[in-house]
Amino acid sequence: MKVSTVAAALLALITVTIDHGHPAERPRERIRIGVSSKSIGFFDTWVAHEKGFFRKYGLDSEVITIRPNLSVVAVVAGEIDYTLMTSTVIRSAVKGMPLKLVTIGLKSSFHALVGRGSFKSAADLKGKKIAISNVGATDELVARALLQKVGLDARRDLTMLSIGASETRFQSLISGQMDAATLSLPHSVLAKQQGFRFLGTAGDVLHIPFIGYSTTTSKIQRDREQVKRVIQAQMDAMRWIKNQKPDAIQFLRQFFGTDEATALESYNVYTPLIIDDVRVTAEAVRAILDAEGASNVPWTQVADGSLVDEILARGR
Numbered sequence: 001m002k003v004s005t006v007a008a009a010l011l012a013l014i015t016v017t018i019d020h021g022h023p024a025e026r027p028r029e030r031i032r033i034g035v036s037s038k039s040i041g042f043f044d045t046w047v048a049h050e051k052g053f054f055r056k057y058g059l060d061s062e063v064i065t066i067r068p069n070l071s072v073v074a075v076v077a078g079e080i081d082y083t084l085m086t087s088t089v090i091r092s093a094v095k096g097m098p099l100k101l102v103t104i105g106l107k108s109s110f111h112a113l114v115g116r117g118s119f120k121s122a123a124d125l126k127g128k129k130i131a132i133s134n135v136g137a138t139d140e141l142v143a144r145a146l147l148q149k150v151g152l153d154a155r156r157d158l159t160m161l162s163i164g165a166s167e168t169r170f171q172s173l174i175s176g177q178m179d180a181a182t183l184s185l186p187h188s189v190l191a192k193q194q195g196f197r198f199l200g201t202a203g204d205v206l207h208i209p210f211i212g213y214s215t216t217t218s219k220i221q222r223d224r225e226q227v228k229r230v231i232q233a234q235m236d237a238m239r240w241i242k243n244q245k246p247d248a249i250q251f252l253r254q255f256f257g258t259d260e261a262t263a264l265e266s267y268n269v270y271t272p273l274i275i276d277d278v279r280v281t282a283e284a285v286r287a288i289l290d291a292e293g294a295s296n297v298p299w300t301q302v303a304d305g306s307l308v309d310e311i312l313a314r315g316r
């Protein structure tokens with residue numbers, strides 16, 4: 001009797017487990033995301049990757065540092081799934097590459113043109129060397145606009161060299177290889193702390209949205225639900241950054257290896273620019289098209305706002 005009673009109890013326990021237990025976890029889908037540098041420009045992506053927001057939506061993420069022009073080629077070739085090089089994507093889509101921007105994370109770029117402390121203004125850069133990430137990238141647009149403001153032609157009056165990520169540009173500046181560089185956060189703050197001078201910022205000359213996820217038109221059609229889960233992870237990361245300030249600053253300190261003051265200053269520059277719902281709008285995309293000299297191109301040729309709209313409509 002005792003054996004049968006125990007057996008019955010075990011059978012009941014197994015039955016309960018089968019009926020009410022958690023189903024086996026579905027394998028996570030692997031995604032590869034291209035960013036141009038380990039900088040705070042991609043704060044939301046680093047947070048989503050490191051803090052588990054991609055995993056929350058069944059995604060196994062890999063974040064890859066890659067030059068902007070190479071990232072768009074890699075996406076089209078299927079070597080990576082998503083890129084955050086907003087200006088480069090739009091520039092490429094205007095030329096016919098099958099890419100579309102699906103989110104916009106920030107209201108504006110926060111790139112700064114930083115030069116030697118002896119320079120008084122961007123006009124002093126005539127005949128000098130400036131480090132940029134890549135032709136057509138947002139930081140290059142900022143540099144060109146700042147130089148144009150002081151009457152310099154970026155192609156004729158100085159040398160602009162594409163040397164890659166913000167941290168690489170920062171090192172080229174402090175080593176003396178370059179006279180000036182376009183820098184993202186936290187490298188612009190670090191350069192200022194070391195005696196270099198701000199010669200202008202994106203906010204002085206350009207008001208274009210910055211940092212959004214893009215992918216191919218075929219992926220949007222084929223893997224639409226996956227793209228929406230990537231967007232949801234970005235939304236969650238942005239919300240965490242805004243609402244968890246102490247934790248976000250601690251993340252900046254640890255992940256980027258900065259001190260408290262640099263992390264705080266970078267955070268205070270970044271957070272006011274966040275677009276809470278990461279929505280792509282015609283107005284925002286047209287601002288980028290105007291900056292690229294492509295005002296005649298329909299915004300829907302280079303962007304798709306319907307995915308965010310669908311997420312918001314169902315209340316996430």
